[in-house]
Amino acid sequence: VNQLRNSIFIYKQDIYAEVGCGTGLVGLSFAEEIKKIYMIDNSPSMINVLKEKLIDSPIADKVEIIENEFEKISLKNISGVINFLSLHHIEDVSSYIKKVKESLKDNGFFAVGDLVKEDGSFHTNNIVPHFGFDLRNLATQLEEEGFIILRETIYDRIYKNDKTYPLFILIAQK
Numbered sequence: 001v002n003q004l005r006n007s008i009f010i011y012k013q014d015i016y017a018e019v020g021c022g023t024g025l026v027g028l029s030f031a032e033e034i035k036k037i038y039m040i041d042n043s044p045s046m047i048n049v050l051k052e053k054l055i056d057s058p059i060a061d062k063v064e065i066i067e068n069e070f071e072k073i074s075l076k077n078i079s080g081v082i083n084f085l086s087l088h089h090i091e092d093v094s095s096y097i098k099k100v101k102e103s104l105k106d107n108g109f110f111a112v113g114d115l116v117k118e119d120g121s122f123h124t125n126n127i128v129p130h131f132g133f134d135l136r137n138l139a140t141q142l143e144e145e146g147f148i149i150l151r152e153t154i155y156d157r158i159y160k161n162d163k164t165y166p167l168f169i170l171i172a173q174k
Helices: 044-054 093-103 135-144
Strands: 015-019 036-041 063-067 078-084 104-115 148-160 163-173
Touching: 036 044, 044 063, 078 093, 093 104, 093 135, 104 148, 135 148, 135 163
Parallel strands: 015 036, 015 078, 036 063, 078 104
Antiparallel strands: 104 163, 148 163
16 A cells, blocks of 8 residues: 555545455555545455445445446546456456556556466465466556556565565556
């Protein structure tokens, strides 16, 4: 979250969407400072935990929960789209990037935090379409869609199953 905060300007009138929001760890940290955030996930169990967090919360009126896939909904004029450890769950990344671009207002940002390409051992049951991403290739893909890369860096590591998995953040502007 701090890596993202240090790379963008946050305005009270902003509207964000966190895709693959899970329990809201990342997106909810912005809700107090912006006008609205769409929290989007297709996992009923994650959405239920998120709903529990919002009971009697002072930010609940700024949060709209959407239990669906981002590709199946229509959002326009979004200030920023956030994916944190969720892009590797999306089958067709090229189509997804196009959808993000359509959803963003001019100068809106797309922030991706995910795994650097790995051997498949992070998800031991191999149920994901991507075992992380080559950071430079993903940045090039975004540039080819007309995004400007603001930041691309490896910022942390996850230690799991006696292995180290680097995490990157990539922030692009429409």
